[in-house]
Amino acid sequence: MAASNIPDETQKGLRDRVSDLNPALVLLKKVDLLAKDDDALTELTQNQIVGIAALEAADFIGMLKLPGTKHFIQRYESLMQSKDRQARFEYRDALKGRSVVQTSSAGATEVTASPSSSDAAKPKRSWWDRLRGR
Amino acid sequence: MGSALAYPTGDAMLALIYNAGNTLRTRLALVEYVQCMIAAQAEGRTPTEGNLALRARVQTLGEDIDILWDSYEPDLDISNYVFEKRQNFQRGLHALIREMASIIEVGKFLDTKYMQQAGMKSPAQARAAAQGAAFDD
Numbered sequence: 001m002a003a004s005n006i007p008d009e010t011q012k013g014l015r016d017r018v019s020d021l022n023p024a025l026v027l028l029k030k031v032d033l034l035a036k037d038d039d040a041l042t043e044l045t046q047n048q049i050v051g052i053a054a055l056e057a058a059d060f061i062g063m064l065k066l067p068g069t070k071h072f073i074q075r076y077e078s079l080m081q082s083k084d085r086q087a088r089f090e091y092r093d094a095l096k097g098r099s100v101v102q103t104s105s106a107g108a109t110e111v112t113a114s115p116s117s118s119d120a121a122k123p124k125r126s127w128w129d130r131l132r133g134r
Numbered sequence: 135m136g137s138a139l140a141y142p143t144g145d146a147m148l149a150l151i152y153n154a155g156n157t158l159r160t161r162l163a164l165v166e167y168v169q170c171m172i173a174a175q176a177e178g179r180t181p182t183e184g185n186l187a188l189r190a191r192v193q194t195l196g197e198d199i200d201i202l203w204d205s206y207e208p209d210l211d212i213s214n215y216v217f218e219k220r221q222n223f224q225r226g227l228h229a230l231i232r233e234m235a236s237i238i239e240v241g242k243f244l245d246t247k248y249m250q251q252a253g254m255k256s257p258a259q260a261r262a263a264a265q266g267a268a269f270d271d
Contacts, residue, residue, distance in 0.1 A: 002194040005233045006201060006226045013222035014205035021215045 031094045035087075043082035052077075084125070137178065137243075143171040144248040147238075150231070157211040158223055165230050166199050172234070172243050188241045195233055202226050 004011070019025070044052070052073050058064040082088070150164045173192045179185045202223065210220050238244055 002190055004194065004201065005198050005229045007229065010222045010225045010229070011201065013219060014201070014226060016219060017207065018213075018216040018219045019207050019209050022209055022213060023215060 027094070027097075031091065034094060035091045042077045042080045043087070044077070044080065137175045139171050139175050140244055140248045143168060143175070143238075144244050144253075146171065147244065147249070148253055158220070158227065159206065159208075159211055161227060162199065162202055162206065165227070165234060166203075168234060168238075169195050169199060172237060172241070175243055176241065185241075188237065191233070191237050195230065195237065198226070198230055198233075202230070 006014075055064070055066060055069055055073065059066050059070060146164055146168045150161065150168070153160055153164060169192065173189075173196065176185065176189045176192050179188075205219075205223065207216075207219075209216050210223055
């Protein structure tokens with residue numbers, strides 16, 4: 001059997017998969033990271049963060065065994081909403097993408113704009129929220 | 135007398151010329167088509183030593199085409215972020231076209247007559263051109 005006509009170096013370079021480099025896929029991966037349930041969608045105060053970290057550290061080194069407290073913290077974080085659910089709006093805006101300017105061969109320019117976060121409908125604040133400064 | 139497959143082979147070679155700037159997928163499909171045509175022609179020849187060597191080259195060409203198809207991804211034709219692999223794919227395609235042209239030349243699968251026939255206008259095109267000339271008068 002004759003040897004391949006494709007040089008070895010070229011064959012080596014052909015083995016890599018490049019579909020993962022697709023900018024749309026890379027963007028979606030970043031949005032997924034942004035939308036992690038235990039992070040970006042939860043808004044905690046500094047005191048809560050320090051308290052939770054300290055309790056988890058104590059549990060980790062075995063100083064205090066707090067299975068119930070840990071469960072409570074996890075549930076609390078999952079139920080805790082970010083301020084005006086802004087994190088969810090950020091997630092949605094990232095999925096919408098940016099404005100795209102397409103130039104046709106005739107020279108005309110077409111702008112396909114997606115609503116930016118400033119144009120997007122903000123959640124309505126009740127008079128009680130306004131009174132509390134939220 | 136030449137093979138009946140010589141005309142479509144010549145036609146496909148011309149298509150390869152006209153599609154020089156087309157997608158990698160299109161060009162590889164055309165190379166694959168030509169390989170099938172010359173493989174069939176080589177198969178039909180008397181199994182002399184020279185013809186058997188030619189068949190082996192055509193078979194290797196087919197295996198190389200499979201290597202390129204296995205590594206093909208649609209992003210190679212549409213994305214700007216896969217330059218390195220596209221370059222390697224283009225190099226592979228270049229090697230295949232060179233080998234294919236060499237096989238056709240050595241095996242005399244085509245001659246000037248077939249290429250001229252393949253390059254001729256179809257009867258419908260010739261009629262349309264004649265009618266156009268009549269209207270011009």
